[in-house]
Amino acid sequence: MKRIKAWLKDQGRKYGVRKGAASVGLPPEHWGLTYHHQALSYHTVALADVLKRWGSPLHVVFPEKLLSNLKGFQSAGLEVFYSYKTNPLPWVFQQLHHNGAGAEVISAYELWLALKLGVPPHLIIYNGPAKSADSLRVAIERGIASINVNNLEELEVISALATSMQTVANVGIRVTSAQGWTGQFGFPVEDGSALQAYQRALALPSLNVVALHCHRGALIRDRATLQSHMRFMLDFAQELKTKLHWWPSLLDVGGSLAIPSAKYLSKQEAQLSSRFLVPPHAPNPADCLTPEDYAREVVRMVTQRCGELGLRVPRLVSEVGRALTGNSQMLLTTVQNTRKDQAFDFAVLDAGVSVASIVTSEYHECLPLAKKPGPKHCHRLVGPICHMGDTLYTANYQPAIEVGDALAIMDSGAYFIADASSFSFGQPGVVALYANGEQVLVRQHETFEHLISLDTIAPTKQ
Amino acid sequence: MKRIKAWLKDQGRKYGVRKGAASVGLPPEHWGLTYHHQALSYHTVALADVLKRWGSPLHVVFPEKLLSNLKGFQSAGLEVFYSYKTNPLPWVFQQLHHNGAGAEVISAYELWLALKLGVPPHLIIYNGPAKSADSLRVAIERGIASINVNNLEELEVISALATSMQTVANVGIRVTSAQGWTGQFGFPVEDGSALQAYQRALALPSLNVVALHCHRGALIRDRATLQSHMRFMLDFAQELKTKLHWWPSLLDVGGSLAIPSAKYLSKQEAQLSSRFLVPPHAPNPADCLTPEDYAREVVRMVTQRCGELGLRVPRLVSEVGRALTGNSQMLLTTVQNTRKDQAFDFAVLDAGVSVASIVTSEYHECLPLAKKPGPKHCHRLVGPICHMGDTLYTANYQPAIEVGDALAIMDSGAYFIADASSFSFGQPGVVALYANGEQVLVRQHETFEHLISLDTIAPTKQ
Numbered sequence: 001m002k003r004i005k006a007w008l009k010d011q012g013r014k015y016g017v018r019k020g021a022a023s024v025g026l027p028p029e030h031w032g033l034t035y036h037h038q039a040l041s042y043h044t045v046a047l048a049d050v051l052k053r054w055g056s057p058l059h060v061v062f063p064e065k066l067l068s069n070l071k072g073f074q075s076a077g078l079e080v081f082y083s084y085k086t087n088p089l090p091w092v093f094q095q096l097h098h099n100g101a102g103a104e105v106i107s108a109y110e111l112w113l114a115l116k117l118g119v120p121p122h123l124i125i126y127n128g129p130a131k132s133a134d135s136l137r138v139a140i141e142r143g144i145a146s147i148n149v150n151n152l153e154e155l156e157v158i159s160a161l162a163t164s165m166q167t168v169a170n171v172g173i174r175v176t177s178a179q180g181w182t183g184q185f186g187f188p189v190e191d192g193s194a195l196q197a198y199q200r201a202l203a204l205p206s207l208n209v210v211a212l213h214c215h216r217g218a219l220i221r222d223r224a225t226l227q228s229h230m231r232f233m234l235d236f237a238q239e240l241k242t243k244l245h246w247w248p249s250l251l252d253v254g255g256s257l258a259i260p261s262a263k264y265l266s267k268q269e270a271q272l273s274s275r276f277l278v279p280p281h282a283p284n285p286a287d288c289l290t291p292e293d294y295a296r297e298v299v300r301m302v303t304q305r306c307g308e309l310g311l312r313v314p315r316l317v318s319e320v321g322r323a324l325t326g327n328s329q330m331l332l333t334t335v336q337n338t339r340k341d342q343a344f345d346f347a348v349l350d351a352g353v354s355v356a357s358i359v360t361s362e363y364h365e366c367l368p369l370a371k372k373p374g375p376k377h378c379h380r381l382v383g384p385i386c387h388m389g390d391t392l393y394t395a396n397y398q399p400a401i402e403v404g405d406a407l408a409i410m411d412s413g414a415y416f417i418a419d420a421s422s423f424s425f426g427q428p429g430v431v432a433l434y435a436n437g438e439q440v441l442v443r444q445h446e447t448f449e450h451l452i453s454l455d456t457i458a459p460t461k462q
Numbered sequence: 463m464k465r466i467k468a469w470l471k472d473q474g475r476k477y478g479v480r481k482g483a484a485s486v487g488l489p490p491e492h493w494g495l496t497y498h499h500q501a502l503s504y505h506t507v508a509l510a511d512v513l514k515r516w517g518s519p520l521h522v523v524f525p526e527k528l529l530s531n532l533k534g535f536q537s538a539g540l541e542v543f544y545s546y547k548t549n550p551l552p553w554v555f556q557q558l559h560h561n562g563a564g565a566e567v568i569s570a571y572e573l574w575l576a577l578k579l580g581v582p583p584h585l586i587i588y589n590g591p592a593k594s595a596d597s598l599r600v601a602i603e604r605g606i607a608s609i610n611v612n613n614l615e616e617l618e619v620i621s622a623l624a625t626s627m628q629t630v631a632n633v634g635i636r637v638t639s640a641q642g643w644t645g646q647f648g649f650p651v652e653d654g655s656a657l658q659a660y661q662r663a664l665a666l667p668s669l670n671v672v673a674l675h676c677h678r679g680a681l682i683r684d685r686a687t688l689q690s691h692m693r694f695m696l697d698f699a700q701e702l703k704t705k706l707h708w709w710p711s712l713l714d715v716g717g718s719l720a721i722p723s724a725k726y727l728s729k730q731e732a733q734l735s736s737r738f739l740v741p742p743h744a745p746n747p748a749d750c751l752t753p754e755d756y757a758r759e760v761v762r763m764v765t766q767r768c769g770e771l772g773l774r775v776p777r778l779v780s781e782v783g784r785a786l787t788g789n790s791q792m793l794l795t796t797v798q799n800t801r802k803d804q805a806f807d808f809a810v811l812d813a814g815v816s817v818a819s820i821v822t823s824e825y826h827e828c829l830p831l832a833k834k835p836g837p838k839h840c841h842r843l844v845g846p847i848c849h850m851g852d853t854l855y856t857a858n859y860q861p862a863i864e865v866g867d868a869l870a871i872m873d874s875g876a877y878f879i880a881d882a883s884s885f886s887f888g889q890p891g892v893v894a895l896y897a898n899g900e901q902v903l904v905r906q907h908e909t910f911e912h913l914i915s916l917d918t919i920a921p922t923k924q
Contacts, residue, residue, distance in 0.1 A: 084886070085847070085848065085885065085886045088884075088886075088913075089917065090914055090917045090918075090919045091917060091918050091919065091920075094919065094920055106847070106848045106886050107846065107886040107887050108887075109886060109887060109888060109910050109913060110886055112910050113910070113913075113914065117919070127848060128846065128847075128848050128886075129798070129799055129801075129808075129810045129844070129846065129848070130798040130799055130810050130811075130812060130845075130846030130847075131798075131799075132798065150799065150801075151799065151801035151808075152801070153799060153800055153801060153865070154799055181850050183808075183844075183850050183853075184801065184808045184810060184842070184844045184850075184853075185848070185850075215848075217850060336591070336592040336593075336594065337591050337592055337593075337612070337613065337615060337616055338615055339612075339613035339614070339615060339646065346591075346613075346645075346646045348591045348592050348646060349592075350592060354881075380646070382591070382645075382646045383592075384569065384590065384591065384592030385547070385568070385590075385592075386547065386568045386589060386590050386591070386647070386677075388643050388645050388646075388647075388679060391645075391646075403615070418883070418885050418886075419816075419883050419885060420883055421880070421881050421882055421883045422550075423547065423880050423881060424546070424547045424550075424568050424569040424571060424572055424590075424880075425569050425570075425571060426571060429916075440918065441918055442917070442918050443916050443917050443918065444916040444917075445916075446916065448571050448574050448575070450915070450916065451550075451571060451575075452552055452575065453912070453915075454891075454905050454906040454907075454908065454912065455551065455552045455553060455904070455905050455906075456552075456553050456902065456903055456904050456905065457552045457553065457556065457579070458553075458556055
């Protein structure tokens, strides 16, 4: 015990953490929220009233924030193709499309959905390592902006399909750098594979090679990282120009921009929190590029390089995902049960890892819907499932939590709904909340009947 | 590099692994399958034909195996209350219920479903840390076998509800041992909390305290572990008899029995596989208790102790989950794309972590549907999603894999469907396959339309 305490003290010194200081998180004002008469509110609307009206748990989308993020990304001439997989809500997609955004899709389903929502083909890009032949046929027939090729085998498949359809397919090549994701994705530049892929693609008459695509995967938070990513792409484009006399007409810089108010938790932070109840520090939103900063920097670097080389500025596309929708949504959840333990109290929420798994590995602010007086103490916030792993916050400091209290888990607009399962409980509904108080049902709560709607059930005596 | 090779050699010596030996897994015969003219078959049916008929990916349930597992658990007088959360397929539940099994439920939805399927109340047990007030009312009104109380706060809620309904609720107390899960679950025996909980429950006139419940959580594989679990429960029951003059009329021993052909992967095994392409060893099915062994041992130990104490043998209930359905189901998946890498080839499957996440942390045999000649070499089997983490097998040794080849991921009957999300792709259908070749659609593939069936979509121009 003595050794553990010494270690903890040392860790505390090293990482600047202190139990007392631990409770300092990001203020609600960061999201345009305030405590009005102790009630967490968006303009004049108390979120507790929204939750009461629609039922718990509930995702709340802020359309104004969504569109201001979009506007930021679209500034300076950058095109936004929203990454459908990040937060798969057709209503949200429609808001984005009505304001000029395209669709970045990675499956036959997502391609189908984009077309169903009326997205024009020149605003659709198709990525991913598992494009079915049927979906490729649709993509080729409709002439979408670019099918970004993942590997050589796929290049031949697309070429053969286009040939058999007596048409030409718009394609891009996905390239990778050692600083980003590689693995099953794309062609590495450094070993010459990417160059060879372009060589091969340009030799195939059924392919119209339009795009250069690089998705970093690893997050981009600061300007230097974005600049390094862009330099990598531009250097390779320049190499393509020099060696193959090809220059992209569409430069797809991928996604990967972080959410300012979220961050990955390090192993140390996770352990300090779960073993010693020292919660992680909040990220500093100011050290993250804003949508405007990001867009301006991308456009500036490309324009400058094109100027230097005397080449046409290509269509500039970002497949932004989490940075666009992440902080325009939150998950409201209600305390179902409480229990005292020795060092902390448990609060059992109606939302757990099955609908918010990313909270186990990322910092997400958690705000009580009602501000209470009294000293903060440590709570372990767990989900409703019968599994030890259903723990969202190992050490969350708040005044006493009671059954019926509600909490807002912030930044739920990326990889909450995408990763959600219906483990023993139906998935949450989604409501859009406008500043004037208007509320629109975006997605219904998953009902009991819906959970069995694809099942074969033999008649039974009731 | 030299140091890494030395380390690998040392690890190899330590854990008895060798690249060459790595390809030895469990034979298909373990599941009653054979290669008939090179085609993996169940009796006379080639699984490739089943996959072709219903579409990929596809779960296949073996009803004969399911019912023989059930019969094994029911031998010696043990009652089986199947853990609904483990593999939430109503059709499978019906097979079990038609053969005498009850339902162990952990949510309002699961309670609703059990009643909808016609399960008589005396065959329903309600567990979990998040029982809603509405569902507790239903459970009390219908007089289910036992509501197992998770914590003191819940005890008071149930008592108050029963009082207000002018009736009596059948309850059990969930107790925990240091060897199993604790955390948010149940009352620890060792610090006296469990005894106090019984004391309090017995003092409440609106509660009929019927059950003692202990779910180990940590897996039970061998007889010694089961005996230790049972001894712990029986010792505490004896303490209750001595101190409170109470003896359970229902002893609920929980679940946690392992699947013989699956096991958790250690960190070392996972690292050896991902970094050095040394795949994990298969578990030895013979070192796992069979359903019959398990049932006989539970009944023997309880009967013996009751005999010694001169007490009535209680209803004996097991909430078995994975050990009942796990190995009666498999997931068939098709290769969508391949790509050569330096040390291994990638095969991109149409099933990944979104429908088979447990494969990243457990050993699950992977059998090709068509037996091919030629030397085995290393494949990395990944899913269809645009994420590095979508990797099911970091080092899987098979003869060359081509697009269109299909694989069977064994033991998919526990925590595959329960944990599944619809990340960019609809979830697989489920078909039951009988030895005589009969095939029954248990659950439809999730269609594109189904994926948006709860969404609000404004009309658009097509």
